[in-house]
Amino acid sequence: MSGNLLLISSKPEDCLFAGEIATTAAMSLQTVADHRAAASIIAQQEISVVLADCSSEEQYQKLELAIQDTVGLFSDRINPNQFHFITSQGLEKSQYLIQSPLFGNFVLRRYGDVLAAGHQYGRIIKASLSERAFGLHQLLKPGSKIQVVKFQESTQKQQAVEAVKNYLIAAKFQPRMASVVANAVDELLMNAIFDAPIDELGRPLLASTSRKTYIKLEGKHTTEMHVGFDGEYIAVSAIDLFGSLDKAKLLNHISKIYRAEEYKLKTSVAGAGLGLATVFRSGGSFFFVSENRSKTEVTVFFKRTDSFKTFKDQFRFLSMQFYF
16 A cells, blocks of 8 residues: 545545545545544544545634644644545635645546546546656556657747647547647646746746747756647646746636636736636646746646537546645
């Protein structure tokens, strides 16, 4: 066994989901419904992953209070990377989680095929338990072919996005689905090229730079795209070497409910932050892995489905691993 998984939930579907995660990630599983009992387990045992039903603010507050009283929110036994919160509502309606000192990962209880969802998330969990969770090979089925694109200049981005779209259509994704994924890839690459660069003091280098500006992508500005398809999931990663991902700003962007006029911001405005929220609400899942001042890898996942409605309503998650 590679670790201990603690499920805090009484919902049968969560139990099935956690069971498949444990099987996929080769973990032992404990299940409790009482928050005090859960906190005692965390205090007394080596728990690698906590999967908790936090469908309401009241449920979350009970968990936080139990941990605060039993372990301490800032104890060395507590790491936000290990907490995975499950809810039945979108992240934009779960601000109590965004503001939590325990927040690390979010699972939307829209499982569909619960065992398939558990198997997919089990690969995320397994990767998160490795020394560093970088690399698409950890996130897709074994043997999946990974294509690597190393950019030399920012103007190559659009060609790469179109190539991904054409690849998906050839892989039997409906054109509308392929367009959604291509837009997501465009957003990830735009962030890696223009939003990630910072100076030695942590100040953005390209904050006011038009997204149409030519940028030479060499040295610290090196940017890569990795693409993999395992016959079920398409996964695309954008990689930069700045390691500047800001967790608080990221969560604010993805969870914010934007007014219609905010979508009319000019594309030349750097760091608008609207794209990731749109991707998440269009069926995409994210895995953010960032090592401070060294490297950030952002991966988006989409499952190929038979209809666009199923595609848009598919199981999704937002998972994060930060290393300092």
